[in-house]
Amino acid sequence: xxxxxxxxxxxxxxxxxxxxxxxxxxxxxxxxxxxxxxxxxxxxxxxxxxxxxxxxxxxxxxxxxxxxxxxxxxxxxxxxxxxxxxxxxxxxxxxxxxxxxxxxxxxxxxxxxxxxxxxxxxxxxxxxxxxxxxxxxxxxxxxxxxxxxxxxxxxxxxxxxxxxxxxxxxxxxxxxxxxxxxxxxxxxxxxxxxxxxxxxxxxxxxxxxxxxxxxxxxxxxxxxxxxxxxxxxxxxxxxxxxxxxxxxxxxxxxxxxxxxxxxxxxxxxxxxxxxxxxxxxxxxxxxxxxxxxxxxxxxxxxxxxxxxxxxxxxxxxxxxxxxxxxxxxxxxxxxxxxxxxxxxxxxxxxxxxxxxxxxxxxxxxxxxxxxxxxxxxxxxxxxxxxxxxxxxxxxxxxxxxxxxxxxxxxxxxxxxxxxxxxxxxxxxxxxxxxxxxxxxxxxxxxxxxxxxxxxxxxxxxxxxxxxxxxxxxxxxxxxxxxxxxxxxxxxxxxxxxxxxxxxxxxxxxxxxxxxxx
Numbered sequence: 001x002x003x004x005x006x007x008x009x010x011x012x013x014x015x016x017x018x019x020x021x022x023x024x025x026x027x028x029x030x031x032x033x034x035x036x037x038x039x040x041x042x043x044x045x046x047x048x049x050x051x052x053x054x055x056x057x058x059x060x061x062x063x064x065x066x067x068x069x070x071x072x073x074x075x076x077x078x079x080x081x082x083x084x085x086x087x088x089x090x091x092x093x094x095x096x097x098x099x100x101x102x103x104x105x106x107x108x109x110x111x112x113x114x115x116x117x118x119x120x121x122x123x124x125x126x127x128x129x130x131x132x133x134x135x136x137x138x139x140x141x142x143x144x145x146x147x148x149x150x151x152x153x154x155x156x157x158x159x160x161x162x163x164x165x166x167x168x169x170x171x172x173x174x175x176x177x178x179x180x181x182x183x184x185x186x187x188x189x190x191x192x193x194x195x196x197x198x199x200x201x202x203x204x205x206x207x208x209x210x211x212x213x214x215x216x217x218x219x220x221x222x223x224x225x226x227x228x229x230x231x232x233x234x235x236x237x238x239x240x241x242x243x244x245x246x247x248x249x250x251x252x253x254x255x256x257x258x259x260x261x262x263x264x265x266x267x268x269x270x271x272x273x274x275x276x277x278x279x280x281x282x283x284x285x286x287x288x289x290x291x292x293x294x295x296x297x298x299x300x301x302x303x304x305x306x307x308x309x310x311x312x313x314x315x316x317x318x319x320x321x322x323x324x325x326x327x328x329x330x331x332x333x334x335x336x337x338x339x340x341x342x343x344x345x346x347x348x349x350x351x352x353x354x355x356x357x358x359x360x361x362x363x364x365x366x367x368x369x370x371x372x373x374x375x376x377x378x379x380x381x382x383x384x385x386x387x388x389x390x391x392x393x394x395x396x397x398x399x400x401x402x403x404x405x406x407x408x409x410x411x412x413x414x415x416x417x418x419x420x421x422x423x424x425x426x427x428x429x430x431x432x433x434x435x436x437x438x439x440x441x442x443x444x445x446x447x448x449x450x451x452x453x454x455x456x457x458x459x460x461x462x463x464x465x466x467x468x469x470x471x472x473x474x475x476x477x478x479x480x481x482x483x484x485x486x487x488x489x490x491x492x493x494x495x496x497x498x499x500x501x502x503x504x505x506x507x508x509x510x511x512x513x514x515x516x517x
Contacts, residue, residue, distance in 0.1 A: 013340070017333045024329065028322035035314045040306055047305040048280055055282035055297045058242050062253065062295060063286050065104065065238050069231060070196050070288060072098050072105070073215050077229035080110055080217040084227065085160050088129060095163040104237035106210055109230035110161035110217075111177045116152040123174075126160055130173070134158075138179035148176070157187070157228060166205075177228070182258075186214045187228060194218070195289030200258035201235065209235045211261050215289075235261050248300035253286075255293050269300040277301040353427040355405055356412035364426035364434060368486050371424070371438055375479065382479040383446035384486075385435040386493035387415070387453070388501065390471045392431035399466060406463055407431075407470065414456045418449060434490070443478060450474050473501035 079094060095108035114122045119136050127133040136148035136158045148156050157178045177183045182200045190197040199212040210232050216225035235253075239262070248269045253262035269277075279300050286293040348354075351363035359367065375382055389411060396404035408431065415425045415433060424436040440446055453474060460470035475497030483489035 013333065013336060017329065020329050021326070024322060024325050028318055028325075031321070032315060032318040035318070036311060039310055039314065043306050044278065044301060047299075047301055051280045051297075051299050052282070054242070054244065055284075058239060058251065058297060059282075059284045059286070059295055061239060061242055062293075066286055066288050066293065068102065069105075069213055069233055072102070073196050073213050073229055073231045076108060076110075076231065077215045077217040077227075080227045080229055081219050085110065085112070085126075085129075088161060091161055092163050099164065103240065104234050105231065106204065106234045107232040108161070108163045109159050109172075109177075109232065111157045111228045111230065112160045113224070113226050113228075114156045114158060116148060116150050116154055116156065119148045119150050119156065122158075132171075134160075134174045136174050136176060138176045140179070145175075159230075177230070183212060183214065186212065187216075189291070190214050190216055190228075190289070191225070193290040197289055197291065198255045198258075198261075198293070200255075201261055204234075209261075211235060211255075238262065246299075247304060248302055250296075250298045252296045253293060254296070255288075255291070261293070269302045273302040274300055277303075277305075353412075356409055356427050358412050358415075358433070359424060359426045361426065361428055364424060364428070364436070365486060367424050368436060371436060372479065372485075375438070380438075381440045381481070383437040383440045383443075383449075384477050384479065384489045384493050385433075385437065385446070385450065385453075386428075386475040386477075386490065386497045387411075387433040387435065388473045388497055389431040390473060390501070395468065399468070403464060403466065403468070407468065410460060410463065411457070411470065411472070414460075415453065418452045418456055434493075440478070443476075446476050446478070450476060473497050475500060 076091075076095070076098075079091060083090060085091065091108075091110070098108070099105045112122075114136065123134050123136060136156050137145045138148060138156070140146050148158075155178075156176045158174045158176050159172050160174075162173060178187060182202075186197045186199040194216065196213050196215040199214065201209045201211050204210050213231040213233060215229050217227040217229050218225045238253075239251075243264070245266060247267040250265040251262060252260045252264075254260045277300070279298060282295075282297045284295045286295055351360060352358065353360050371382060374380075389407065392404065392407065395407060408427070411431075411433065412425070412427065415435060419425060419435055419437065422438060424438075426434045426436075428434045435449075437446055437449060453472065457470045457472050461467065475493040475495065477483055477489045477492035477496065479489055482492045
């Protein structure tokens with residue numbers, strides 16, 4: 001095997017190893033992203049389950065709150081229908097117990113229908129039970145509070161009961177609730193259905209939001225109610241234990257087209273995360289009287305729902321697996337390289353001379369057989385050169401084996417420089433070399449190679465600090481003109497080599513010792 005072929009095999013092995021490394025990297029990435037997708041899928045599913053559970057709890061809690069509010073309002077309306085304001089202390093006792101029991105209740109109010117012409121008598125009758133005189137007033141947003149017009153053809157609905165009362169608050173007794181547009185709308189809806197109804201959100205004096213629930217208080221046998229029961233509810237106290245601080249949540253409670261009764265939102269999720277992760281949504285209707293209240297809960301999922309510790313563990317495991325596979329492949333590659341080197345060494349030992357690097361006798365004979373078959377097919381000629389170094393034994397014995405080895409290596413280098421790359425050179429034994437020149441058309445071509453060898457040998461006059469003159473005797477035989485096999489060609493070339501040696505003037509030992517002139 002030639003060195004170039006060995007190098008090609010080594011390059012092929014490295015390319016194969018590099019391809020394996022790329023495949024290993026792609027496999028590791030695919031494995032990591034597969035596990036990552038599975039983790040994200042599991043975490044998103046768990047987050048969705050938590051969201052559904054939370055939405056169900058909020059829905060159930062709000063439903064219970066509105067049901068309780070409606071029940072309380074029904075009870076207050078029934079109390080007004082049976083007792084009225086003849087005994088305000090009983091009404092106050094009932095309302096105070098409800099406020100103490102339910103933290104989201106802000107205020108109870110009662111309003112009574114009064115015809116305009118009956119306003120003076122109404123004011124006198126009600127004022128007997130109050131510390132300050134009661135005046136029926138209407139709210140005009142452009143002019144403020146206006147006293148009732150007793151000449152008008154209309155009914156007023158002044159507030160006759162408030163619980164609790166605030167010392168620093170506005171005195172709303174006597175305020176006509178029908179003069180407030182959003183209360184009037186709720187009154188009309190409750191009158192048409194006979195059930196409780198809601199107003200749009202209002203802002204309390206302390207800045208919190210609330211809404212008013214209103215229901216007519218019918219006395220049996222009356223077509224038009226004389227009184228209305230009102231309940232003011234703090235919206236932010238509806239979900240005292242179900243407020244979440246998790247980012248991405250938004251909760252809205254909307255009644256009709258009004259502003260939301262509740263509008264809670266936590267920290268927003270960044271836009272790029274919103275594009276990567278799904279938006280969870282839950283909508284439900286809460287029945288109140290004859291109307292529906294719409295509950296909407298959304299949550300934008302983000303990386304906060306992903307178990308980053310597990311992702312890190314998976315990444316490290318995948319990385320470790322990739323490193324182990326890399327080491328395994330590297331060890332296998334190095335073992336394969338060692339096997340190649342061992343095979344190459346054995347091949348070199350079996351087929352090449354260790355000193356000169358030329359093919360040995362066995363390799364040459366094998367090569368000659370293949371070359372001869374090729375010549376037969378192509379009808380071509382070959383030349384076999386038999387080269388014997390002159391005076392080698394004398395030089396070797398006189399100057400030492402180290403110089404002899406140097407001369408043999410130098411001769412091999414000269415031969416390889418002169419012949420073509422496709423030709424074959426062999427150290428046949430001792431100081432004898434054989435060269436096979438393929439594709440020879442004329443005998444003169446072989447003679448030209450012989451002459452170049454002689455000229456190159458003559459150039460060697462000095463080796464390792466010693467005067468050494470190098471020359472050789474060369475015999476040549478042609479295939480198939482002078483032999484049809486290696487034995488015949490070698491015999492012919494050997495004969496011609498000895499003839500050339502006898503004709504040449506062999507340099508004597510003394511000439512090797514003395515300096516060149």
